[in-house]
Amino acid sequence: MTATYQSLRIEQADGIAEVVLTGPGKGNALGPAFWLDMPEALRVLDADESVRVIILRGDGAHFTYGLDLMAMSESLGPLILGEGNLALERTRLLQLIEKMQSATEGLARCRKPVLAAVHGWCIGGGMDLIAACDFRFCSREAKFSLREVRVGITADLGALQRLPRIIGEGNTRELAYTGGDVDAERALQMGLVNRVFATPEELLAEARATARKIAENPPLVVQGAKQVMEYCADKSVADGLRYVAVWNSAFLQSQDLAEAFAAFAERRPPRFQGR
Template structure:
């Protein structure tokens, strides 16, 4: 399944979809094709009930080099330079940024859980992308950099909003202000990734195994857990408890719940259908 995408490839099996970054720029750089196709791909995966979890990875030697500056010059250039760079151009740039934000915002708002599997470089927009995922694994060769500051840009695709909840304010501010490179071990210490694996192959094997374990669980319950946690992120504990109580009051009764009890009683593996 690729729907004619140029910057992405989608592979599906057993409830797991792999969303593979292709570029086509060097290092899977994010050019015009990516910003156009990524929101469409996310919507398609969200609507596909056969997909229960999505694994995001890069093709080749890297996750992504981030924004393809040269590739984006045709759309960005006229909005950043020129003698008549006034209100009309400012409005068009605002619209363009909003459209690009849908590539990460759409992912974060998806009903489905997303796992990032990072090897090689993860730079700039790649950081925005993995910050929107539910959690992250990486290989030992992974390097991370919130490098927008080095090219005169304030990161504007979600990293500055999401990373503080993942790695804390101090780490996020250090990355955003300095543009430094962070290796896999420090990424693990700061909580950016859940686990580091010796090689890209071992990392991908474990990420796929985790995705399959998620896919084996009742999909509506997994999606419910994601929605409850997202809701609670900026709420009090009391608000969060009330929300999950209402959620379960509405959605606890299901065919999957009956199947779970039956499988337990019969000492067999449950077969959840998302009903």
């Protein structure tokens, strides 16, 4: 199944949905269409029971150059540079930022695991996107930059909130304060990415192979693991243990659990249906 939006396309098959950033700005820059398309695409994929895992990647030579400043100038310009710049403009700018945040928040809230596959540049808003994913792979030539500071903006789409959990406070502050560039080796060292592959082609092949491994597992159990980990992120160990105990008390009994036992007894691969 293939669905097409203005700024991305969705390629869906065998329980895996690939959300492919396509622009139309140079380097898959994130313009007005993206902030409308992404939340809607994620809403559809989250509700689709046939989708078990999502891969987020970029089309062409790069993941994304980040916010398309020229394309966004029509909506941002009057709110930032307009005369008066009083309560009405401030309120509208707040509403616009919150609307844009729904694109990255949609990734974090999605019940399905999301794997980011990064090649080429991942700049600014791209960092917000991958920080909201469950984990990240990249190719050797990939470069990362939390570059908002260099254009007079404080990153406001989730990177400053999520990156400390991924790469630590020190690394996040270094990226946010300097706006510097990080190569694949440094990204792996700091824990921004799980694995680095030699080429974009190998990256995509391995991302798809990993997605297939996830998709072969009981989908409700995978989704449960994600929800438990998200809940536990800012809780004590005791709170987390209580939460997962209640979770399993509610959801452990399933046809997939019976299938797992049957497959083990019959020495065959299990066929999980999400029931």
